[in-house]
Amino acid sequence: MSVDSKTVKKIASLARIHMDDAEVEALVPELNNILGWVEQLGEVDVSGVEPMTAVIPNKLRLRDDVINADPLTGGGVRDKVLANAPVAEHGFFGVPKVIE
Amino acid sequence: MTESTYRIQGATGDWEVVIGLEVHAQITSNAKLFSGASTEFGAEPNTQVSLVDAAMPGMLPVPNQECVRQAVRTGLALNAEIHKYSRFDRKNYFYADLPQGYQISQLYHPIVGEGVIEVALDEKDPDSAVKEIGVERIHIEQDAGKLMHDQHPTMSYVDLNRSGVALMEIVSRPDMRSPVEAGAYVKKLRSILRYVGSCDGNMEQGSMRADVNVSVRRPGGELGIRTETKNVNSVRFVQQVIEIEANRQVDVLEAGGEIVQETRLYDPDRNETRSMRSKEDAHDYRYFPDPDLLPLELTDDFIADCKASLPELPDAKRKRYESELGLTAYNAAVLTAEAETARAFEVLLKETAAKQGKAEADVATQVANWSLSIAPGVQKALEVTADHENNTPAANAAILAMVAGGSVSGGQAKEIYEIVLKTGRDAEEIADTEGLKQTSDTGAIEAEIEKILEANADKVEEYRGGKDKLFGFFVGQTMKAMQGKANPQVVNELLKKILG
Numbered sequence: 351m352s353v354d355s356k357t358v359k360k361i362a363s364l365a366r367i368h369m370d371d372a373e374v375e376a377l378v379p380e381l382n383n384i385l386g387w388v389e390q391l392g393e394v395d396v397s398g399v400e401p402m403t404a405v406i407p408n409k410l411r412l413r414d415d416v417i418n419a420d421p422l423t424g425g426g427v428r429d430k431v432l433a434n435a436p437v438a439e440h441g442f443f444g445v446p447k448v449i450e
Numbered sequence: 451m452t453e454s455t456y457r458i459q460g461a462t463g464d465w466e467v468v469i470g471l472e473v474h475a476q477i478t479s480n481a482k483l484f485s486g487a488s489t490e491f492g493a494e495p496n497t498q499v500s501l502v503d504a505a506m507p508g509m510l511p512v513p514n515q516e517c518v519r520q521a522v523r524t525g526l527a528l529n530a531e532i533h534k535y536s537r538f539d540r541k542n543y544f545y546a547d548l549p550q551g552y553q554i555s556q557l558y559h560p561i562v563g564e565g566v567i568e569v570a571l572d573e574k575d576p577d578s579a580v581k582e583i584g585v586e587r588i589h590i591e592q593d594a595g596k597l598m599h600d601q602h603p604t605m606s607y608v609d610l611n612r613s614g615v616a617l618m619e620i621v622s623r624p625d626m627r628s629p630v631e632a633g634a635y636v637k638k639l640r641s642i643l644r645y646v647g648s649c650d651g652n653m654e655q656g657s658m659r660a661d662v663n664v665s666v667r668r669p670g671g672e673l674g675i676r677t678e679t680k681n682v683n684s685v686r687f688v689q690q691v692i693e694i695e696a697n698r699q700v701d702v703l704e705a706g707g708e709i710v711q712e713t714r715l716y717d718p719d720r721n722e723t724r725s726m727r728s729k730e731d732a733h734d735y736r737y738f739p740d741p742d743l744l745p746l747e748l749t750d751d752f753i754a755d756c757k758a759s760l761p762e763l764p765d766a767k768r769k770r771y772e773s774e775l776g777l778t779a780y781n782a783a784v785l786t787a788e789a790e791t792a793r794a795f796e797v798l799l800k801e802t803a804a805k806q807g808k809a810e811a812d813v814a815t816q817v818a819n820w821s822l823s824i825a826p827g828v829q830k831a832l833e834v835t836a837d838h839e840n841n842t843p844a845a846n847a848a849i850l851a852m853v854a855g856g857s858v859s860g861g862q863a864k865e866i867y868e869i870v871l872k873t874g875r876d877a878e879e880i881a882d883t884e885g886l887k888q889t890s891d892t893g894a895i896e897a898e899i900e901k902i903l904e905a906n907a908d909k910v911e912e913y914r915g916g917k918d919k920l921f922g923f924f925v926g927q928t929m930k931a932m933q934g935k936a937n938p939q940v941v942n943e944l945l946k947k948i949l950g
Contacts, residue, residue, distance in 0.1 A: 366544055366732055372523035403745055415480045415487045415516035419775040421507070425487030431610070432496060441495040442598070442607035445546045449599050449606070 351389065352382045456628030458666065460700045467696040468673060470624035471631050473686070474617045475649040476593065476656070477520045483592055483616035483688040484511030484554065486913045491655055503614035505549035510742050513538075517616040518746065520648035521561050521590050522756045524618060527763055528585050531756040536589075538743040541735045547595035555619075557737045560589035561746065567622075567642070568765060569634045570783070570940055579761060583635050584623030591723070593617050607789055612656075618649070623675075624663065629689035636660060636685050637787075641764050645789045659683045664695040674699070675709040675896050679716050679723050691716050695723050719783040767792055775814035784822055794836065794843075801847040806854055816850055824860075828867050840874040852887075856937050858873075862886040877944025890937040895944055898931040899924075903948070913949060921945065 352359075355374050362369045369377070373411065418424030428441060437444030457464040482489055485502035502509040518799075525532050537559040540552040565585040574576035595610040605789045620639065640651040640658060650657050660683075665676035677699070679691045699709050714723040762770070764786045771782035786792050799817045803810045825846065829836060849866055852858035858866065858881055869880045881887050889895065902924065903910050913920040927940050 351587060364483050366543075366735060390870065403739075404575075406833070408744060410746055411512055412515040412518065413481075413512045415514050416483050419481075421501050423486045423512070425485075425500050425503075427501065428494075428496045428499065429864050430501065431499045431504045437605065439602070439607070441497070442562040442601075442609055443496075443546075445608055447599060447602075447604055447606050448546050448597065 351385050353378060353385070451938060454627035454631060457631070457669065458696050458700045460704050460731065462704050464669055465666045465696070465700050465703075466669040466671075467627060467674075467692065468624050468667060469626035469628075470676075471622045471626070471632060471635065471694055472661040472663070472678075473620045473622075473636065473658060474593075474660070475524075475620060475639075475651070475658050477517045477590075477616040477618055478647060478649055479514055479520065479616055481514055481515045481516075482614040483514055483517050483590065485614055487614065489615050493611055495607075496611060499610040499613060503549070505551070511554060511740075513746065514616065515875045517590060518561070518748075519756055520646075520753075521588060521618050522621075522748065523646050524643065524758060525562030525565060525588055526753075526757050527642050527760055528562075528565035528567060528588075530585060530588065531563035532747045532748065533559065533561055534750075534753070535559060535745055536561040536748075538590075538740040539737045541591075541737055543735060546606060546892055547597050547610075547613070549595070549610065549613065553592050553594065554740055554743070555591035557590035559745075560587045561748075562588035567635060567638055569631065569632060569638045572633055578867045581625075581631060583625045583631070586621045586623050588618050588620050591617050591619055597638070615641070624665075624676075629692045631661070631693055633685045633689045636688055638764075639768075641787055641789070645761055645763055651685050656683060660688050662688055662691045662695070664692055664697045665697070665709070666696050674703075674713050677709065677712055677714050677723075678713045680726070682716055687716060687718060690718075690721065691723060694721065698723065723791045761789075763777055764789075764792075771814075775811050776816075777814055777818050781815075781818045781822060784829070785818060791821075798843045798846050801843040802850050805847045805851045813850070813854070816854060820846070820850060823866065825867065828864055832868065832871055834871055838871060840871050845870045845877050852878065852881055856890050856939070857881070857887050859864055859888045859938070862888065884936070888935045888937045889932065890940045892940060892944060895928065895936050895941055896931065896948070897943060898904045898936075899928055899941075899948055902927045902931060910949070921949070924949070 355371075355378050358374050358377050359369070362374070413419075418426060432438040432441070432443065435443045457466060476489075479481075479489060481487060482503060485500040487500040487503055488498045490498065493600055501510060521543050522532055536556055538554050539557045541555045541557065542552040544551055560942070564587070567583045567585060569581050570578055570584055571581060593612045593615040595608055595613040598607040598609065601607050622635065626635060640653075643649040643658075644651045654661065661683050662679045662682050663676045664679070665674035668675045677695060679695060682688050682691050695714070702709060713726045716723050768782045768786040771777045771785060772779055775782075776786070784791075785795050795817065798821060799810050799814060802813045802817050804814055826836070829838070829841070834841070846867075849858070849863050849870070852866075853860065853863050862881070866877055866880050866884075866886050869875060869884065870877055906924075906927070909923065912925075924945050925938070925941055928945065929936055929938065932941075
């Protein structure tokens with residue numbers, strides 16, 4: 351698998367990353383290098399091997415259904431949430447009008 | 451399975467409609483899917499947003515166990531396969547209501563696999579055809595925030611209170627063939643979710659909404675290209691979208707055009723769907739496994755506990771009401787359609803059986819008729835709802851016992867119930883003090899009958915001569931003389947006996 355400059359431009363646009371043509375041209379061979387390397391990994395026969403999701407045996411932790419049990423991950427922090435917003439009015443974020 | 455005969459009549463012949471629904475149901479939980487912020491509806495903007503939900507750098511998602519449990523219970527209620535191994539993926543797109551820049555969802559390994567929902571195509575007709583609609587999968591995902599466009603001339607306002615609330619996406623197979631089938635499917639699904647308690651099913655508050663996939667084809671032919679109309683928030687709108695979209699597609703195809711696979715938006719004010727051009731890239735989500743979350747692994751014990759916690763579901767309940775309680779198919783269907791209705795019925799049934807010292811099956815029909823037609827009629831006339839504080843099971847049971855014992859007529863029962871609702875007074879006391887009782891005292895009734903027969907000797911002659919219709923006249927006269935308080939059954943019996 352390999353990418354051309356059109357694909358790179360499309361990916362950049364989907365990721366909302368601005369790139370000029372020179373940057374795109376430079377990135378094409380770089381990405382193809384990476385893809386080639388991944389393809390090389392694909393040569394190993396892993397049939398019957400479970401995908402590894404972590405290098406140490408680890409289980410997904412679940413939280414109890416309790417509101418604001420930990421202040422660091424609870425609500426009621428509107429000032430903090432809005433602190434970095436370019437525009438905050440009446441408790442809302444203000445963004446350029448987006449309408450369908 | 452019955453084949454739908456719903457067709458769009460085009461200029462070039464008939465078209466069949468193929469429908470699949472993706473229903474987003476908000477999981478009932480106190481806290482959000484990956485944070486401890488509250489999910490309560492109607493709070494001040496952005497007051498229920500944690501640093502996790504606002505996607506602040508360095509915050510990590512930790513799944514809420516209750517949301518997992520409710521998704522599994524829902525899957526079990528749909529007889530679906532539960533996947534002991536599932537995983538979270540990132541669905542990447544940019545929008546002002548999505549601070550992370552991606553939605554955490556489950557594309558590759560959903561928590562619930564294939565299931566099925568049985569749908570009666572006409573809920574008013576218990577003998578109507580039943581169709582099985584396949585459920586392809588259920589996965590868990592985050593909701594987005596809410597945008598408001600009408601508060602400021604040049605800006606949209608963003609409220610992230612909903613951001614990160616847990617949703618189940620319930621994806622059907624493209625098994626529906628008409629707006630009626632789709633409507634019945636949504637109603638049945640909502641009923642099951644409410645029984646299970648995994649979603650409140652409140653479509654007005656957005657707790658349940660559907661993405662409607664529609665395509666058309668020649669009857670039985672190859673599948674056409676589909677469009678997806680997003681965020682449709684009522685059963686009626688789902689049905690309208692299908693009709694509008696199917697007709698639009700037929701027009702396009704018959705004019706020699708092609709259907710573009712695209713996302714559309716429903717505008718209820720204009721009753722039309724239109725293309726969402728901003729979502730042109732929308733299907734290029736660059737999904738990948740979320741590196742912040744390990745796979746979700748369920749134990750057999752956890753699944754068994756989920757299963758044990760399920761209540762009796764609507765289909766099983768309906769069948770039991772018919773077979774054990776002897777209710778008509780119609781009454782059983784109406785009483786079990788909503789979890790709340792069935793619960794209230796069962797409470798009153800138990801109370802009534804105890805009060806009359808009878809088995810539940812022996813009073814079930816009386817309670818069903820009272821609950822479904824008589825009581826709601828009185829409530830409607832008084833403009834009160836069933837949850838009115840005076841509408842207690844004890845009061846209802848007391849009235850039903852007096853009717854069953856013959857001391858109160860059907861009409862008097864309504865009057866007593868009216869006073870109960872208005873005042874909260876004791877039903878038996880009302881019957882006594884307001885004169886709302888009928889007499890079965892044969893002596894008193896017989897005395898009146900004798901007087902009437904004497905005064906109408908000519909009519910008695912005619913009756914005995916074969917003019918049977920006069921029987922009604924004697925009943926009427928007797929009831930009048932008794933001021934409407936005689937037990938009509940007793941009057942009938944006595945008259946028959948005396949007139950011979």
